[in-house]
Amino acid sequence: MSETACPSMSNPFREDLVSRNRPQPCTVVIFGATGDLTHRKLVPALYNLAVDGELPPGVKIVGFARRDKSDAEFRAGLEELNRKVSRSGHDDEIWDRFVESIHYHKSEFTDDDGYRRLAERLDEIDRDRGGKGNRLFYIASAPEFFDDILEHLKQAGLNESAEGCWSRVIVEKPFGTDLATAQHLNQVVNRTFEEKDTYRIDHYLGKETAQNLMVLRFANAIFEPLWNSRYIDQIQITCSENLGMEGGRGGYYDKSGALRDMVQNHLLQLLSLVAMEPPTDLSADGVRDEKVKVIRSLRQWDTAKKVAENVVRAQYTAGHVDGVSVPGYCEEDRVDPESQTEAYVALRLMIDTWRWSGVPFYIRMGKRLPKKATEISVHFKAPPCVLFSALPGGVPGGNVLVIRIQPDEGISLRMVSKIPGTSLRLEPVKMDFHYATSFGKGSPEAYERLLLDAMAGDATLFARRDEVEEAWRFIDHIERAWHESDSPPPMAEFVAGTWGPKEADDLLTADGHSWRRL
């Protein structure tokens, strides 16, 4: 078998095994190839897979964008960025071999002829390999072009695959801006590609620590029996960013806001992994069937009053982050000075299932907070009979399991311990596991895992159609209360470089809780 032929053609008996487990050789076509995502994430991810020997041999990359560029110019631009951002550094010898597989295809996204030429080019690549080939189309353009690109792929017959091969599409975020636009995009995607060939990317699912959530819960006997409302008091998910609107991001962000940019996708995905029931198996649909039930069970904040009671939105005013003075949100580059877009959001969520009855889930996300960190903390209830409550100082805090998604990926468990000595005094202590020290190597970037999974035909870490739509259904109520109600809940403020507005603290104080200090 040639290294690039479709394995299923030459060995039909192994088709199921191979297509589910092993990434297969293919041509990756990236739409938006001169853009930031391609340069900072996608090509470095493919390069690092090559460094680790994980990239299937014979993978070709075709970059599609409208600027005039030769292959050499395109490769030079990619190299410049790779030197800066690649997680494993830049090895000239490996790069020189890797870059030979990269080509540039100049075309407008809306130009029929550009797709006809693309089809010819892909056929040529396959002919050079001695046959037919698999194709992975990665739509990394601005969202207003998603429909056009999909329709043109269909028109050029590029959604079809040769016998025994596959043709798949990865769609970047944002997947719609509300339920209606997401449903529309899903219709376009599904009349172009089958659902099994559609990969809606959510890069948080590719993060090592997010993948470990299921392992933590279902491969350890000690957590699952406690993972319910009987033992858990509350769960918090914090995603804090110290950056603001650098690099021209304000134009996109001001139309989106924290709720749509991060909560609808990444944070609700994390929530699903934390709260879902054990799946019957590890198949993509087995896992996604359980995740979508969590989103479907969210209590809907469907009136302005409920939104005001359970959701806090805020903008930052000028302040200091890491000792550097930064502007307020409305003074940021490309942000409307009168903007009513939130750069911070905090929510109280209730999941109306047997397991989670009465347990609040608090989520907060903000730009220009003191540091970059994402974590999930599971706060357990106090023991039923606190023998030590009469001690001076009482019992300090309770058990908290902290899952650090990033940085310093790891898991810690806070317990109460006796301070060594002749008197009985208690103090909280921490058992701490760090990925870097336990496994002695850094985690791969999320895009590495996700690209490989798409080449392997494994959609477990990609969002399914119903997950995306259910998440929008929940988010839309809040957006409507903010932007369409007669008495919209107010926009709070906080000073950049602090931990968010007082109103977000009040949200938890009302329940007798407080945000975990990161």
Ligand SMILES: NC(=O)C1=CN([C@@H]2O[C@H](COP(=O)(O)OP(=O)(O)OC[C@H]3O[C@@H](n4cnc5c(N)ncnc54)[C@H](OP(=O)(O)O)[C@@H]3O)[C@@H](O)[C@H]2O)C=CC1
């Ligand atoms: N950047 C990031 O870190 C992240 C980005 N994303 C998503 O990825 C997508 C791309 O983002 P990003 O790379 O930042 O965007 P950029 O604006 O940096 O890149 C846009 C790309 O689209 C091309 N393009 C624009 N208009 C046309 C056209 N009419 N015909 C052909 N090509 C065109 C540009 O080509 P040219 O240069 O020739 O104009 C460029 O290659 C977005 O959906 C974004 O939400 C998601 C997560 C993170």
Ligand SMILES: O=C1O[C@H](COP(=O)(O)O)[C@@H](O)[C@H](O)[C@H]1O
């Ligand atoms: O999708 C997005 O994610 C980034 C945060 O990603 P991370 O991997 O660095 O945590 C966020 O900054 C951006 O606004 C959002 O669009």
